[in-house]
Amino acid sequence: MAKTLLIVAHAPSPNTEKLAQAAYAGANHPDIDINVVLKSSQDTQPEDVLAADALLLGTTENLAYMAGLTKDFFDRCYYPVLEEKQGMPFALYIRAGHDGTGTKLAMKMITTGLRWSWIQEALILQGEWQDSYVDQVEELAMTLAAGVEAGIY
Numbered sequence: 001m002a003k004t005l006l007i008v009a010h011a012p013s014p015n016t017e018k019l020a021q022a023a024y025a026g027a028n029h030p031d032i033d034i035n036v037v038l039k040s041s042q043d044t045q046p047e048d049v050l051a052a053d054a055l056l057l058g059t060t061e062n063l064a065y066m067a068g069l070t071k072d073f074f075d076r077c078y079y080p081v082l083e084e085k086q087g088m089p090f091a092l093y094i095r096a097g098h099d100g101t102g103t104k105l106a107m108k109m110i111t112t113g114l115r116w117s118w119i120q121e122a123l124i125l126q127g128e129w130q131d132s133y134v135d136q137v138e139e140l141a142m143t144l145a146a147g148v149e150a151g152i153y
Helices: 014-027 047-048 068-081 099-116 131-151
Strands: 004-009 034-038 053-062 088-097 123-126
Touching: 004 014, 004 131, 014 034, 014 053, 014 088, 014 131, 053 068, 053 099, 053 123, 053 131, 068 099, 088 099, 088 131, 123 131
Parallel strands: 004 034, 004 053, 053 088, 088 123
Antiparallel strands: none
């Protein structure tokens, strides 16, 4: 049975929507056989996380913190998934107008409590928009998806 990668993306702008679509495309690489589910943070429910084998989260940095809707996702899903999803492979990209450190720190604290397993440090897409951000997110998603399929993560 194919494993499932859940991508939870806060995408309030055309550029952040490009990032969400890049994550989806990377995880759906034709050489990788997993189920990929892309949902907005506001539409993601605990059942979605419980059904996933790994999670890729994308958020914007708002006021040196994660987006409010990303925080809402954790508020709704934290306790319902706490015991069931310990050790779940996790990756994060942050679209940061500033430096992303506040968002990254908050994510580290939340995911440490959840006992999720980071596959790499957060990908921080900092400063003015660059088209290369799309490729970076696509590669991150592809790496996570391939590792999940292979049983590495």
